[in-house]
Amino acid sequence: MGTEFQRRVWEAIGLIPRGRVTTYGEIARFLGRPRAVRAVGTAVGKNPYAPKVPCHRVVRSDGSIGNYSGGEGTTTKIAMLKEEGVEVSKGRIVDFARKLYRFGNQQVTSPSGN
DNA sequence: CCAATGACTAATC
DNA sequence: CGATTAGCCATTG
Numbered sequence: 634m635g636t637e638f639q640r641r642v643w644e645a646i647g648l649i650p651r652g653r654v655t656t657y658g659e660i661a662r663f664l665g666r667p668r669a670v671r672a673v674g675t676a677v678g679k680n681p682y683a684p685k686v687p688c689h690r691v692v693r694s695d696g697s698i699g700n701y702s703g704g705e706g707t708t709t710k711i712a713m714l715k716e717e718g719v720e721v722s723k724g725r726i727v728d729f730a731r732k733l734y735r736f737g738n739q740q741v742t743s744p745s746g747n
Numbered sequence: 748c749c750a751a752t753g754a755c756t757a758a759t760c
Numbered sequence: 761c762g763a764t765t766a767g768c769c770a771t772t773g
Binding site for chain 1: 753
């Protein structure tokens, strides 16, 4: 199903915690192709695991909703986000900076932290 | 392989 | 802030 690249994108999306969102750029960077945002967008759009992969948690870099292929499109996307606690106002994520999820956010218990 | 496309992004007007 | 342009990359014909 799909290519390696696409699978990686879908997997990355699966790592997004509920109530949070991420951007195509973050995913692209996570995959090691920070300039392949277009390719990421295309891959997400081809995501056959619609409900399986929380692709609705992927928004634009400016906090705007972006696009969506399922249901009523962006409307459904916004509705699902709201269900998870992500408010959307005027097509933009409310408090985007705080809702944004970044990969590699993993806290590495620094051995000599400090 | 070349050309076109797309759930994007950043810069400019 | 809205509209346009150019850049970028994987996928598809």
